[in-house]
Amino acid sequence: MPRTSTSWRTRAGAFANGLLTVPALAVYVGLLVVPVGFAVYYSFTDYNGFPSRTPTWVGLENYRRIADDPIGDLHPSVWVTVAIAVVGTLLVNAAALGLALLLRRTTPFNTFARVVMFYPHVLSALIVGFLWQAILGPQGAVNNILGGWGQSTLPFLADPQWALATLIAVIVWAQFGVQLVLYLAGLQAVSPDLKESARIDGAGGGQVFRHVTWPALAPTVTVTLVTTVLSLLKVYDVVLGLTNGGPGDATQNWAYEILAVSFANNDIGLACAQAVLLVLVAGLLSFTIIVLRRRAEEGAESLG
Amino acid sequence: MTSKRTFRTAARVTVVAVLSAAMLVPMYIMVVNAFKPQQEILLSPLGIDFATASTEYLEAAWQSTSFPVVEGYAVSLFLVLACNAVAIGTAVPAAYAIARTPKLLFRILLMFFVAGMFVPAQIILVPAVFVLKSLGLMGTLPGLVLFMSATMIPFTLFVFSAYIRMLPRSLDEAASIDGAGRQRILWTIIFPLMRPIVATAFILNALGAWNDFVSPQLILGPGSEFRTITTGVYAAVSTYSTNYEIVFPTLLLAVAPILLIFVVMQRHIMGGLSAGAVKG
Structure with missing residues (x-):
């Protein structure tokens, strides 16, 4: 052990190092951890957010309201959120993995295609929503073309079920490019020797994928699944731009309920209870995926 | 065949x-x-x-009063630079301390920061508004910058500490034998070596800050004198969403420069993303 390194291990050294973390801690705790604490506290109160009023303690009343759902608006939003998170995650990852396999070799054509698949990510989700609304709306480009051909128009954003499907499709359009880049990076790590020897042993394309490429991609799959689920659980901007939650409440997801309904109605207690639940679900889901995927990743390590 | x-x-x-x-x-x-x-x-x-x-x-659309394009770009660019300055400026020393101190307390500290990556920023915005109000920062740019930086710190700090762990300790030790202090070692020896990971974090944070809509909309308020690209587009488009004479030109003005930057920098942006994911 080099002698100078002892200075890092002494109590004084550790204290001096601790000081280095203070600025980051101050910003992080002050504006992220304390708000989480506030959210937990407000979630047990009735509070309209006005400075003149103080929050009144109501215990579990807000959580009971979410569970009982007297106005019947919260439970539909749970289903919208689940549909977006589950269907969206599957579609995003299927599209991203499929295209990553098609575009894995670096040729000028493939590089161009990767850029084209990725570019929606640099646009803000709100703008993506507005743009697709102008294309798919009742007066939008697609319906005008259909009308010009003498066809009947399609209710992309006017029918509740169509609107939810359209919303998911637009989210997939905007998001799979990011995961595509991650899958491409993961494919770089697949050992070419292993694939070559599998092929020499007589494995076909499908078999090579199943027994060599897919296991080796395991760590990448974990990262893409967690990041997709986390980002799809909280989508808000694209909903606001594309459907504004409509028609009716057909595309109002949990984040929309928090920001555009509860918070907008000054129902801070309810908004915070909803926020606490979403943070818990997001954390729990990520944790579950990571734990479930760990076995697959261990398989990948023994393979590599 | x-x-x-x-x-x-x-x-x-x-x-x-x-x-x-x-x-x-x-x-x-x-x-x-x-x-x-x-x-x-x-x-x-x-x-x-x-x-x-x-x-x-x-x-x-260029002259629209609800979306002042040039000012929108200026405010969004300011947010990108200021948030990155705060997030990277605070994360570098903290990540260095965490990576170099072999004590349990510092490992717990890292996990405490990492937990923040799983908190959806826009969801925690509602209570954050009340924290900013009590600090007197509600409706101000510094308040907005602090909140957005706080949401960037977990990821930034996490990839930084993983990167610093890969840098040999002998560098620090040689410098400290030569009499350099902690801050000196950090900023003149370690920080320059972190260039690739700093670039990655900068690009990812920049995309997040540039495209953020909810934070500026809620913290600055809809009536604020400051409009970002996103809040400006919202103000200009949301009420006229079927007046396509307004919608398409406004959207074009909002996305043209960022698309141009993306086309020029695509290798760095997409490379940064995969680098960040591999480290994360």
Whole structure:
């Protein structure tokens, strides 16, 4: 052990190092951890957010309201959120993995295609929503073309079920490019020797994928699944731009309920209870995926 | 065998070409329709008649009072730079301390920071508004910068500490034998070596800050004198969403520069993303 390194291990050294973390801690705790604490506290109160009023303690009343759902608006939003998170995650990852396999070799054509698949990510989700609304709306480009051909128009954003499907499709359009880049990076790590020897042993394309490429991609799959689920659980901007939650409440997801309904109605207690639940679900889901995927990743390590 | 392979390649190229075209159609529609009057947009959304095409709609969008384009760009750019300055400036020393101190307390500290990556920023914005109010920072740019930086710190710090762990300790030790203090070692020896990971974090944070809509909308407030690109577009478009003479030119003005930057920097942006994911 080099002698100078002892200075890092002494109590004084550790204290001096601790000081280095203070600025980051101050910003992080002050504006992220304390708000989480506030959210937990407000979630047990009735509070309209006005400075003149103080929050009144109501215990579990807000959580009971979410569970009982007297106005019947919260439970539909749970289903919208689940549909977006589950269907969206599957579609995003299927599209991203499929295209990553098609575009894995670096040729000028493939590089161009990767850029084209990725570019929606640099646009803000709100703008993506507005743009697709102008294309798919009742007066939008697609319906005008259909009308010009003498066809009947399609209710992309006017029918509740169509609107939810359209919303998911637009989210997939905007998001799979990011995961595509991650899958491409993961494919770089697949050992070419292993694939070559599998092929020499007589494995076909499908078999090579199943027994060599897919296991080796395991760590990448974990990262893409967690990041997709986390980002799809909280989508808000694209909903606001594309459907504004409509028609009716057909595309109002949990984040929309928090920001555009509860918070907008000054129902801070309810908004915070909803926020606490979403943070818990997001954390729990990520944790579950990571734990479930760990076995697959261990398989990948023994393979590599 | 060869004919089978040629067929496969042809099929692959066709699928990719069709998909690429599908990805680009929305951009084509947006650009073409930014130069047309409402009636023509409705009649022929895909075509453009150069006899009637005009830049007057773009000019009108440029002069729109609800979305001052130049100021919007200035504010968004300021947010990108200021948030990165705060997030990277605080994360570098903290990550260094965490990576170099072999004590349990510092490992717990790292996990405490990492937990923040799983907290959706826009969801925690509602209570954050009350924290900012009590600090007197509600409705101000410093308040907005602090909140957005706080949401960037977990990821930034996490990738930084993983990167610093890969840098040999002997560097620090040699410098400390030469009499350099902690801050000196950190900023003159370690920080310059962190350039690749700092660039990665900068790019990812910049994209997040540039595209953030909820934080500026809620913290600055809809009536604020400061408008970002996103809150400006919202103010200009949301109430006129079927007036395509306003929608398409406004969207074009909002996305053209960022798309240009992306095309020029695409290698760095997409490379940064995969680098960040591999480290994360």
